[in-house]
Structures are given as C-alpha cells and as structure tokens.
Amino acid sequence: MAALPWICRKSLRRVLPEAVQAEIGVPDGSWTAELDRLLRTAQETLAQDVAGYADRRERAVGKRQYGLAETYERVIRNLTQRDLLGVLANRNVLPKYGFPVDTVELRITQEAGPSAGHLELTRDLSAAVHEYAPGAEIVAGGYVWTSAGVYRLPDRDLVSRWYAVCQNCGHFREDTDQLDALCPACQGPQSGAPRRYVEPVYGFVAQRAAPRRPGQSPPRRSWNGAVHMTTTAADVEESHTAFPSGHTLRRTAGARGEMVAVSVGATSATSGTTTSSSGARRSNC
Numbered sequence: 503m504a505a506l507p508w509i510c511r512k513s514l515r516r517v518l519p520e521a522v523q524a525e526i527g528v529p530d531g532s533w534t535a536e537l538d539r540l541l542r543t544a545q546e547t548l549a550q551d552v553a554g555y556a557d558r559r560e561r562a563v564g565k566r567q568y569g570l571a572e573t574y575e576r577v578i579r580n581l582t583q584r585d586l587l588g589v590l591a592n593r594n595v596l597p598k599y600g601f602p603v604d605t606v607e608l609r610i611t612q613e614a615g616p617s618a619g620h621l622e623l624t625r626d627l628s629a630a631v632h633e634y635a636p637g638a639e640i641v642a643g644g645y646v647w648t649s650a651g652v653y654r655l656p657d658r659d660l661v662s663r664w665y666a667v668c669q670n671c672g673h674f675r676e677d678t679d680q681l682d683a684l685c686p687a688c689q690g691p692q693s694g695a696p697r698r699y700v701e702p703v704y705g706f707v708a709q710r711a712a713p714r715r716p717g718q719s720p721p722r723r724s725w726n727g728a729v730h731m732t733t734t735a736a737d738v739e740e741s742h743t744a745f746p747s748g749h750t751l752r753r754t755a756g757a758r759g760e761m762v763a764v765s766v767g768a769t770s771a772t773s774g775t776t777t778s779s780s781g782a783r784r785s786n787c
C-alpha cells in the first residue's frame with residue numbers, strides 16, 4: 503500500500519487509545535499491511551466467484567443453452583454491481599455491527615391499497631430471511647401483509663449456493679457448484695438430498711391481493727433456520743472444559759469468521775418437509 507497520507511496518521515493518533523495504536527502498529531504504519539491483505543482477500547474472493555460464473559456461462563454457450571448462459575450473466579452483474587461499502591463490510595474489511603449495510607425491503611405494490619404507499623418495511627438481511635420469508639405475515643399500518651417471494655431485478659440474478667450440514671458432526675459447507683458426497687471434517691457420508699439457498703439481496707415482495715385486517719390469530723411465523731459458520735476464523739483458540747459428570751466441552755473461538763443465516767421456510771405440519779431456502783451472509787468482526 504502506498505505511503506499513508508499524514509492527515510490519516512494524525513486522525514488515527516487522535517481517535518485511537520495509545521494501547522490500541524501500539525497493538526495494531528499505528529506508529530510504524532504496519533497496520534496498512536493487514537488492511538492490504540484483507541482488501542486483497544476480498545478482491546480475490548469476488549474475482550473467484552465471478553470467474554466461476556463466467557466459466558459456467560461459457561460452458562452453457564458451448565452447449566447452446568443460451569437461456570442458462572444469460573442467467574449466469576445476470577448473476578455476474580449482481581456480483582459486480584453491488585454497493586462497495588456493503589461488500590467490504592461483509593468481507594471483514596470494514597466494521598459492520600451498527601452499520602445498516604445490507605438492509606432489504608418487503609416491497610408492497612401500489613395496487614394493494616391507499617396505505618401501501620406510506621409503508622416502508624426494511625430489515626437487516628439476516629433477519630429478513632426469516633421475517634420476510636415467502637408466506638410469512640407482517641402486521642404494519644393496521645393490515646396483515648403476506649410475503650409472496652424474493653424480489654428480482656430484470657437484468658440481474660440472485661447468487662445461489664448448494665449447502666449441506668453434516669448429520670454426524672454438524673459441519674456446514676457450501677459451494678456455488680455441487681458438493682462432494684463426503685463431509686470433509688469427519689469423512690461421513692452426506693445424508694439427504696443436497697439443498698440450495700439464494701441470497702435475496704434485492705429484498706422481498708408482498709402479495710398483490712388486498713391485505714386483511716389483523717384478527718384474533720397471530721401472524722404466521724413458523725419459520726425454521728439456523729446460523730452456520732462458513733469460514734475458519736483468524737486467531738483460532740481451542741479449549742476444553744471437563745465437568746465432574748464426565749462430560750467435556752470443546753470450544754473454538756476466533757476473529758473474522760463468516761456466518762450465513764439460512765432460512766429453510768415453513769415446516770409442513772403433515773410431512774415435516776421444508777420449502778424454499780434463503781440465506782444472508784455476514785461477517786463476525
């Protein structure tokens with residue numbers, strides 16, 4: 503990274519306690535090397551995602567699957583035209599907590615009635631994947647609104663990933679391509695069909711039908727999901743605690759991990775199967 507502007511150095515000395523300055527290397531400017539590393543990692547991750555979709559687009563063109571190729575092109579547009587601050591916050595370059603960098607909206611169409619235009623329903627993406635999941639009901643402005651699904655832009659497509667949670671050890675893994683049959687953590691076989699989630703970065707859309715007034719029954723919110731760690735954190739520390747009962751607790755802690763919140767939709771009362779999945783990624787500084 504090029505020489506640090508003096509005004510930046512002066513600001514850091516003014517706002518950071520001396521102990522923090524010493525720890526992160528403000529006096530000798532060594533903190534910029536870590537920032538540079540994080541920026542490059544964010545850049546490489548994005549470049550890898552884009553290259554993966556570009557490769558799939560070319561393969562689709564080779565097979566004359568032009569509609570599929572166009573879908574991949576729209577995903578690339580989604581990835582490359584995202585808001586930079588949001589991308590850097592999600593990749594652990596900028597601090598995120600407290601900053602609403604990826605809030606999404608439940609869009610209500612004007613046809614839904616006169617009150618529709620006055621409502622603004624926004625949530626952080628990791629909460630919205632549960633609260634605005636297709637079929638969920640939200641009470642706002644004196645009416646019950648039902649989410650109809652994820653919102654898409656005509657020239658962009660949503661990133662989707664295959665994922666699996668190991669039934670044996672709980673390890674979570676994901677990829678934009680199909681996953682291996684064996685769990686890389688415990689070598690156990692994957693049980694159940696592979697699942698896929700989309701990142702609803704453009705928000706959700708409410709049903710067009712006129713909303714109803716809230717009644718005696720509570721709004722429908724029987725949504726399931728979980729938050730998983732997706733990347734190994736930096737500065738990992740492992741520790742064990744042995745209890746007199748003979749049980750042991752093993753825990754792992756670290757900085758700069760990445761989590762994904764996956765909503766698997768409503769659980770069907772009769773079959774126990776689940777429906778649509780959507781997920782939100784967030785960093786853990």
Ligand SMILES: [Zn+2]
Nearest residue numbers: 668671685688
């Ligand atoms: Zn496993």
